[in-house]
Amino acid sequence: MSTTAAVVVYGATGHTGRFVVAELRRRGFATVISGRDADRLEALAAEWGDVQVRPATVDDAGSLDRALAGAAAVVNCAGPFALTAGPVVEAALRAGIPYVDVAAEIEANVAMFADHAEAARKADTPVVPAMAFYGGLGDLLVTAAMGEWTAADAVHVAYGLNGWHPTPGTRVAGRVSHERRAGRRVRFAGPAGLRHLLRSDAGGTWGPALVAVFGVSFWAAAAFPADAGAGFPVGAPDPTVMSGHGAAHMAAGMVGYLALCAAFVVLSRPLAARGHRGWAVASRLVPVAVLAGFMASAASVLAFTAGAGLGLLWLTAVTARLALTPALPRTV
Numbered sequence: 001m002s003t004t005a006a007v008v009v010y011g012a013t014g015h016t017g018r019f020v021v022a023e024l025r026r027r028g029f030a031t032v033i034s035g036r037d038a039d040r041l042e043a044l045a046a047e048w049g050d051v052q053v054r055p056a057t058v059d060d061a062g063s064l065d066r067a068l069a070g071a072a073a074v075v076n077c078a079g080p081f082a083l084t085a086g087p088v089v090e091a092a093l094r095a096g097i098p099y100v101d102v103a104a105e106i107e108a109n110v111a112m113f114a115d116h117a118e119a120a121r122k123a124d125t126p127v128v129p130a131m132a133f134y135g136g137l138g139d140l141l142v143t144a145a146m147g148e149w150t151a152a153d154a155v156h157v158a159y160g161l162n163g164w165h166p167t168p169g170t171r172v173a174g175r176v177s178h179e180r181r182a183g184r185r186v187r188f189a190g191p192a193g194l195r196h197l198l199r200s201d202a203g204g205t206w207g208p209a210l211v212a213v214f215g216v217s218f219w220a221a222a223a224f225p226a227d228a229g230a231g232f233p234v235g236a237p238d239p240t241v242m243s244g245h246g247a248a249h250m251a252a253g254m255v256g257y258l259a260l261c262a263a264f265v266v267l268s269r270p271l272a273a274r275g276h277r278g279w280a281v282a283s284r285l286v287p288v289a290v291l292a293g294f295m296a297s298a299a300s301v302l303a304f305t306a307g308a309g310l311g312l313l314w315l316t317a318v319t320a321r322l323a324l325t326p327a328l329p330r331t332v
Helices: 015-026 038-048 061-068 081-095 106-123 136-146 168-180 190-197 206-223 244-273 277-298 301-323
Strands: 007-010 031-034 051-053 073-076 099-101
Touching (some): 007 061, 015 031, 015 038, 061 081, 073 081, 081 106, 081 168, 190 206, 206 244, 244 277
Parallel strands (some): 007 073
């Protein structure tokens, strides 16, 4: 065995953990096995003979610190990762050692980036979640397929399985995930999804907030019907006096589209940061066209429709572009 610092495998008694320990031993790495069940760890240590045992539980930060003391890295194989990833990565950051896990839980991976990315950057410590079948393998496939390419506009990875037999641990992770979501499917959409996407970016606060104002304005406009006129509905005469609800409808739309135009300007910053300079320029110009359409609405209903429609189309395009392009790493 290597005389260098050991690699800690948390969740070593599980299905995946055993594979990881076996591979580390095959490659000659000193290995520490850890997890919550001390008896099972001792039984495996007796079987393997050349590993250290350090029991730890995720609800005891001190035990995790002792398990990781003096280690070179930690590999977290213990699901549900929605429960284990946070405490173990925090212990890894306290110890100043790299963290890797094999999570395939969407919420856990999103939470990892949202809650720990900034701390990992400040500590200059690698944190690498989802390095398994549904993360690392896809990354390797894309890297191999791209060859010498340094960038791609979009990547789509599909898995075709002719059978699947989830382990007991996977079933438990599924139940925990189901309970956390109250049975709902995971969708990161609208301002909340945009906030998750841009959490560490310039414009990551004001951009989603302005989009939220735009969304609320639609509800407000729906609550106060517009006055009939200008061809809506067909044949309706133009009103001579604007009603109170008509004025409220117009004010809601005005506030909403002004917020949307401001959001486009703000979102030009993360677009530029992701290398989409042309998109960033367009995101500053589109508000001019949208507002021009609104200003020309007195002369032409078509101009109003074109301006409003352009705003909606550009919002769709910008959010899709940001969702398909990961943020570039920042230097520390």
